Amino acid sequence: MLAAGIGGTPSFGEVTVTGGSTSSATDGTPGTGGTASTGRTKATTATGGTLSTGGSTNVKLVAETISRGDYHSCAVLRGGTVQCWGDNEYGQLGNGSTLNSSVPVAVFGITNAIAIAAGYKFTCAMLNGGTVQCWGYNEYGQLGNGTTTNSSIPVTVPGVTNAVAVAVGQFQTCAVRNGGTVQCWGGWGDSGAGPRPILCSTMVSAVPVTVSSITDAVGATLGVAHVCTVLSGGTVQCWGENNCGQLGNGTMTNSSMPVTVSSISNAVAVTAGRIHTCAILSDGTVQCWGNNGWDQLGNATATNSSVPVTVSGITNAIGISANGCADNTCALLSGGAVQCWGDNGMSELGNGTMTNSSIPVTVLGVTDAVAVTNGCAVLRGGTVQCWGFGWLGNGTTTGSSVPVTVSGF
DSSP: OEEEOOSSSSSSSOOOOOOOEEEEETTTBOOOOHHHHHHHOOOOOOSSSOOOSOOOOOOOEEEEEEOOSSSSEEETTTSSSSEEEEEOOOTOOOSSOOOOOOEEETTTTTTOOEEEEEESSSEEEEESSEEEEEEETTTTTOSSSSOOOOEEEEEEEETTOOOEEEESSSSSEEEEESOEEEEEOOOOOOOOEEEOSSSSSSEEEEEEEOOOOOOEEEEEEEEEEEEEEEESSSEEEEEEOOOTSSOOOSSOOOOEEEEEEETTTTTTEEOOOSSEEEEEEETSSSEEEEEOEEEEESSSOOOOOOEEOTTTTTTOOEEEEOOOOSSSSEEEETOEEEEEEETTTTTOEEEEEEOOOOEEEOTTTOOSHHHEEEEEEEESSOEEEEEESSSOOSSSOOOEEEEEEEETT
């Protein structure tokens, strides 16, 4: 998933989230986690449309950036509020309840968000000023507030006061701080195996811990069990599990310390899927590495790679987003189109089919996107469209193989 970040060039901070995170062309940064865009414009629109928060009508919601997690999505609106929709089993919609919602609902108490990152049944937002708040599932301490208690409203992560990007994974969160250090909290846990460390240490932590040896990070992204960061000079470093080569260093050996991804010296954004990773390079091309069992490396093969390989046909990417719980990737192109590749078993590629693709295919009908997360896009003017599995925010729980408009935007 991409990290959500602040401003900058078409790179860095905006690599979300994530879960999905998003990327923004308007702010000039691609996104966590992945990444999400900053949404710093404060203009509001109050004409036409409907408000889907349970309040008054005749107010149109204008999205700045978006992030999609596991069966839920969240968007930062102009002005800094946040709206979420979808599954809400653990309070991941942040509205004080655990009731699912097929249309957007307002997150409680947030009025100054600038980035958002949705993970596996939890969500984190970066606020203006650099603090981070999280809500939802918290069994592994991924909310970062020193507890393992779920929360249906945002709680503040202590000790993070100068974040410039936030990224979420399956059960873990990382923040890039002003100055380039990285703090992480939470832990790995899948297949009943219990939590595994992400902190370059031997323990899982419910509060932020500083990652060893990284001092110049500008963006971060998390998969199911690995983390990658973009450094200020354009190199990429990763750590965690490496069973399919997702650390990109030419081996399949796990590492609890950051290792350098082979042959990349000009990365501007990075995003992690479940067990693969992709980066945008400064020339607009995209390279991916790791597992390729669902065609998620985009190089017209189904062969895993422990070193980066070039995604076919993309030369003008400005944003990128994978889902840390899935096996596909979407890229935002400079003209506003979106292309996706990889697993399409639930129509995640948005091209009207359910057929996997080992090369990028164009999401149907999206021509003016300004931000992308895996399965949703913000269009110019603030409309949001989503595709794939259910909970698309259009008042139903039915999936769609082509984009549908989220209610209220």
